Each structure stands twice: as C-alpha cells, then as structure tokens.
Amino acid sequence: MKILVCISNVPDTTTKITFTNDNTEFNTAGVQFILNPYDEIALSRAIDLCEGGKGTVTVINVGDSSTEPTIRKALAIGADDAVRINAMPQDAYFVAYQIAEYAKTQQFDLILTGRESIDHNGAQVPAMIAELLDIPSVSIVKKLDFDGKTATLSREIEGGKEVVEVDAPFVASCAEGVAEWKIPNMRGIMSARTKPLQVIEAAATEQLSKINQYQTPAPRSAVKMIEADDVKGLVDLLHSEAKVI
Numbered sequence: 001m002k003i004l005v006c007i008s009n010v011p012d013t014t015t016k017i018t019f020t021n022d023n024t025e026f027n028t029a030g031v032q033f034i035l036n037p038y039d040e041i042a043l044s045r046a047i048d049l050c051e052g053g054k055g056t057v058t059v060i061n062v063g064d065s066s067t068e069p070t071i072r073k074a075l076a077i078g079a080d081d082a083v084r085i086n087a088m089p090q091d092a093y094f095v096a097y098q099i100a101e102y103a104k105t106q107q108f109d110l111i112l113t114g115r116e117s118i119d120h121n122g123a124q125v126p127a128m129i130a131e132l133l134d135i136p137s138v139s140i141v142k143k144l145d146f147d148g149k150t151a152t153l154s155r156e157i158e159g160g161k162e163v164v165e166v167d168a169p170f171v172a173s174c175a176e177g178v179a180e181w182k183i184p185n186m187r188g189i190m191s192a193r194t195k196p197l198q199v200i201e202a203a204a205t206e207q208l209s210k211i212n213q214y215q216t217p218a219p220r221s222a223v224k225m226i227e228a229d230d231v232k233g234l235v236d237l238l239h240s241e242a243k244v245i
C-alpha cells in the first residue's frame with residue numbers, strides 16, 4: 001500500500017498575525033511555523049495503516065526551502081520519505097495542481113490531507129486534487145479503515161454520522177478523531193535527518209485567484225464593569241448596548 005500525505009507549513013496558533021505591504025502580504029517576520037495539525041493527524045493515520053510493513057508513507061509539501069524543518073518533523077513522526085515541490089504556494093488550485101502532477105507519476109492508493117490548513121482555511125485543496133486526478137474525494141473524515149482495496153470512512157454530519165465506502169485510489173481530508181497524535185521520539189528525530197527528501201521544480205500552471213487585501217478583526221471595545229447586585233443595570237446594558245435581549 002502506498003499513501004501520500006499532503007502537509008502544509010502554517011504559522012503557530014499562538015502567532016500574532018500582522019500584515020505588510022499595504023495589508024496585501026502576511027508578515028512572516030519572527031513567526032514560528034509548524035506542521036498543520038490536521039495534516040499531522042492524517043499522517044498519524046497513514047503511519048498506523050502502514051504499520052508492520054504493510055506499506056509506505058510519502059509526505060508532500062508545496063513550498064520553498066523554509067518549509068524543510070516542517071517536512072523533517074513529518075519524517076521524524078514516521079513518514080518514509082518526502083517530496084517538496086519548490087514553489088511559493090499561490091492559491092489552492094496551484095497547490096492542488098502541483099500535488100496532482102506528482103501523484104500522476106506514482107501509484108498511490110490513498111491521498112490524505114488535513115480537513116483545512118489553519119492559515120488560509122480554504123478547505124479546497126483536497127477536492128481539487130481529486131478532481132484533477134479524476135478519483136473520488138471524501139471530506140472531513142473522522143474514521144478511516146482500509147482493507148487494501150476498499151475503505152470505510154466515517155464522517156460527522158449535522159446531528160449524526162455518515163459512513164461511506166470507497167474503492168482506492170481516492171482522496172480523503174482528515175479531521176480530529178481519525179488517529180491519535182504521534183509524538184516524534186529520539187530515534188525518529190535522528191532517522192529523519194537521513195530519510196530521502198526529493199525536491200522537484202514546480203510544473204507550469206496558472207494561478208486562478210489572488211489575495212487583494214487582508215484585514216484583522218476590529219479591536220474589541222473596553223469591558224464595562226457593573227456591580228454584582230446591579231441586575232437592572234446589567235439588563236439595561238444587555239438590551240441597549242449589547243442588543244442581545
């Protein structure tokens with residue numbers, strides 16, 4: 001079994017987000033980048049499925065060389081090898097196109113992604129990869145079993161659960177619950193340094209969208225303190241200012 005796991009390099013969740021160049025670019029100065037958490041659980045599930053020599057896990061990232069520490073982390077967690085498509089990701093289509101072009105040269109049974117990247121939160125790349133490869137796509141998967149030919153996937157839907165059966169090859173975007181997070185151990189960290197990391201130049205394609213501007217949320221207004229026994233004052237404020245009652 002061959003599994004491809006798509007990994008994105010995203011700002012740490014504690015990052016203070018600022019923009020430069022007239023609010024058209026994310027300011028990466030001093031930002032710590034991490035492996036997208038949803039991709040980490042997709043990777044954990046892939047490793048579980050391949051446990052005991054049942055298959056191999058390749059991770060792929062579309063990014064410049066600054067993403068290599070994140071790729072090495074994925075190798076430390078347990079991926080067998082890695083591919084980096086050497087390009088700055090420009091939009092979801094660009095990313096999906098590069099991954100699909102690489103996947104066409106291989107015979108992957110499963111292509112796993114996170115449900116979304118926690119930076120741009122597009123949730124577009126997985127379905128686009130599937131469309132470009134003309135294979136099925138199942139999104140927001142919380143449980144994934146695979147017998148080598150057919151997979152049974154469980155998805156959470158409004159008020160319930162949906163169980164889907166699909167034959168390989170397919171794309172699945174993974175959400176919390178699909179696996180337990182794996183923490184790299186010392187042996188994994190050491191072996192990650194020598195695991196293969198192939199760098200491929202990007203295939204020529206177009207960029208279908210462009211970010212014109214970013215905006216941060218409006219700052220919160222100051223907190224208004226009221227006396228603990230001033231119930232009327234509280235009700236008045238909830239009615240006239242907060243307008244929630």
Ligand SMILES: Cc1cc2nc3c(=O)[nH]c(=O)nc-3n(C[C@H](O)[C@H](O)[C@H](O)COP(=O)(O)OP(=O)(O)OC[C@H]3O[C@@H](n4cnc5c(N)ncnc54)[C@H](O)[C@@H]3O)c2cc1C
Pocket residue numbers: 006007008009036038039060061062063088089090091092093095112113114115116117118119120121122123124125126209210211
């Ligand atoms: C400098 C810079 C400039 C950018 N400019 C633009 C722009 O002009 N317009 C625009 O739309 N976007 C822009 N982006 C965003 C960038 O293109 C995003 O990485 C891309 O849109 C995918 O993010 P998403 O939120 O849509 O991914 P999602 O669809 O939310 O990601 C879902 C899953 O797809 C996989 N995935 C996502 N990204 C990657 C990746 N890079 N490599 C491997 N797997 C991946 C992961 O498994 C992820 O969990 C820019 C990013 C950077 C760093």
